[in-house]
Amino acid sequence: MEITISTMKRATLVEVKGRVDSTNADELGEALQTQLDAGHHMIVIDLSAVEYMSSAGLRELVTALKNARAISGGDVRLTALSPRVKEVMSLAGLDALFQIYPTQVEAVGSY
Amino acid sequence: MGEERRLIVPAVLSEVERACSFAVEAAEAAGLDERAVYHCQMAVDEWCTNIIEHGFHNQGSDGRIEIDCRADNRQFVITIIDDGPPFDPTPLIEPKTDQPVEEREPGGLGWFLIKKIMDDVQYEFIDSHNRLSMTKRVGAARASIRASQVSFPSHELRGNIWVVTPNGRLDSNTAPMLEMTLGSHLSASHFNLIIDMAEVTYISSSGLKVLMSAFKKARGKSGKIALAALTPRVTEVFQISGFETLFEITPTVQASAATFPGNAAR
Numbered sequence: 001m002e003i004t005i006s007t008m009k010r011a012t013l014v015e016v017k018g019r020v021d022s023t024n025a026d027e028l029g030e031a032l033q034t035q036l037d038a039g040h041h042m043i044v045i046d047l048s049a050v051e052y053m054s055s056a057g058l059r060e061l062v063t064a065l066k067n068a069r070a071i072s073g074g075d076v077r078l079t080a081l082s083p084r085v086k087e088v089m090s091l092a093g094l095d096a097l098f099q100i101y102p103t104q105v106e107a108v109g110s111y
Numbered sequence: 112m113g114e115e116r117r118l119i120v121p122a123v124l125s126e127v128e129r130a131c132s133f134a135v136e137a138a139e140a141a142g143l144d145e146r147a148v149y150h151c152q153m154a155v156d157e158w159c160t161n162i163i164e165h166g167f168h169n170q171g172s173d174g175r176i177e178i179d180c181r182a183d184n185r186q187f188v189i190t191i192i193d194d195g196p197p198f199d200p201t202p203l204i205e206p207k208t209d210q211p212v213e214e215r216e217p218g219g220l221g222w223f224l225i226k227k228i229m230d231d232v233q234y235e236f237i238d239s240h241n242r243l244s245m246t247k248r249v250g251a252a253r254a255s256i257r258a259s260q261v262s263f264p265s266h267e268l269r270g271n272i273w274v275v276t277p278n279g280r281l282d283s284n285t286a287p288m289l290e291m292t293l294g295s296h297l298s299a300s301h302f303n304l305i306i307d308m309a310e311v312t313y314i315s316s317s318g319l320k321v322l323m324s325a326f327k328k329a330r331g332k333s334g335k336i337a338l339a340a341l342t343p344r345v346t347e348v349f350q351i352s353g354f355e356t357l358f359e360i361t362p363t364v365q366a367s368a369a370t371f372p373g374n375a376a377r
Contacts, residue, residue: 021131022160023124052149054156055220084149086316090283091227092220095316096348110353 003031010111011077012040013104017049020057029060032076036067041074044107048080058092065097075099079107114140116180122171122193127159130178134189138247141182147247150228151189154245157221158191162241166195186230190244197236200243262292272303272371274364278310281318289318293325293336302334305367309340314348326358335359339367 001018012035020028035043043064047053061076068074077099081089089095101107118133120126134155138148159176167174177192200222226232231246263277273296277289296304306322326336337359341349349355361367 019128021156022127022164052152054153054160055224056160058220084146087146087283088153088224088228090315090317092224096314096351099352100316 001027003028005031005035007040008108011042011044011108013044013046013108015046015049018051020050020053020060022054022056025054025056025060028057029063032060032064033067036064036071036074041068041071042111043068043074043076044079044104044111045076046079046104046107047082047085048104050082050085053085053088055092058089058094062094062097075111077101077107077110079104114182118178120176120178122163122167122174122176122195124160124163124169126176127156127163130159130176131156133178134180137180137182137189138187141180141187142249143187143247147187151187151245151247154225154229155189155191157225158243158245161200161221162191162193162195162198166193166198166241171195185249187247187249188244189247190242193241194239195241198241199234199236201234261288262295263288265292265296268305268364268368271301272305272368273301274305274307276307276310280313280315281311281321282313282315283317286315286317286321290321290325293321297325297328297332300332302329302332303371304329304334304336305364305371306336306338307340307364308338308342308345311345312342314345316352319348319352319354323354323357335371337361337367337370339364 001016001020001024004015004017006013006015014032014035016028032043045061061078065076068076079101080103081100086095099110101110116133116137118130120130131152135148135152138151143151155178162176163169163171174193174195179190179192181188181190203222205223225245229245230248233244235242263275265273265275268274275292275296277292279285281289293304322336329336339361340363341360346355349358349360359367359370361370
């Protein structure tokens with residue numbers, strides 16, 4: 001898994017690449033928490049390059065969402081989910097919790 | 112005639128990916144489609160992770176996990192055997208997926224995902240080993256899509272205004288059915304539709320997407336798709352997703368009908 005973080009005017013873009021599972025999900029969680037701690041609480045996570053995500057990854061997304069929404073104006077929005085990741089989020093009942101956008105531009109622009 | 116493959120790995124997280132690759136290879140060889148292969152990978156990942164984290168408390172370098180894959184022309188069965196302490200997941204209660212995010216516990220999802228993505232799951236404790244058998248039926252996914260190719264009920268309210276009445280969960284399984292229902296109205300030039308949501312208990316992004324797409328098509332033909340009688344839970348999804356500002360939403364079908372022109376144009 002690779003994580004690339006870009007601080008933009010409106011939002012912080014977190015691009016995740018590769019495989020997110022129980023061996024590395026905590027790294028994703030830490031990266032997101034670091035952004036929240038730094039006051040970057042409007043987060044967009046681009047999942048277009050995530051080929052696989054297990055429940056360990058989903059758990060980190062939900063934790064970050066909770067922590068972000070606890071801050072006024074804070075949110076974690078998702079973009080560009082693969083059909084498989086989208087399906088698993090839907091089966092887990094998580095897709096309705098997140099604002100999900102088809103493209104990165106729309107997600108960043110939503111803030 | 113079936114084919115059997117077996118892999119044994121130490122019970123540590125760094126070996127889980129190898130177990131996944133093994134299952135993927137076996138599932139592909141068994142002729143499963145890409146979606147079913149992904150489900151098998153996920154089932155192996157979730158269960159092995161569970162064994163390592165909860166059975167062996169991340170100290171399982173002496174523990175062993177055995178993964179057996181068995182295929183015939185009807186099904187693909189993955190059996191995972193471990194020598195950790197007995198752990199029967201079957202009595203676990205499903206985490207509530209209908210709560211607002213503040214009240215959700217983020218964990219406890221792995222086992223329920225396994226149950227949802229696999230067609231059958233059986234647990235046994237035999238000869239001091241946990242044994243979980245997870246079955247993917249070949250062609251089951253295709254059959255379930257076929258079964259959903261029917262329509263939700265509709266009726267004509269008055270002068271070319273139609274009421275569509277979906278029910279139950281509108282998720283990735285049932286969204287195609289809604290899509291087909293709305294699509295058949297649109298292709299019959301019924302561009303004024305009221306969707307009575309009273310019996311819809313849940314809507315996922317798949318359901319929202321179908322509504323959105325039909326809404327745009329109707330508007331392109333100077334028609335309108337309006338929603339009526341949303342339950343509180345579904346209302347919340349519309350609020351969170353921002354869809355509530357897009358659609359005209361009224362408490363009843365009658366109130367919705369009043370927002371259409373008296374002689375809705377055909």
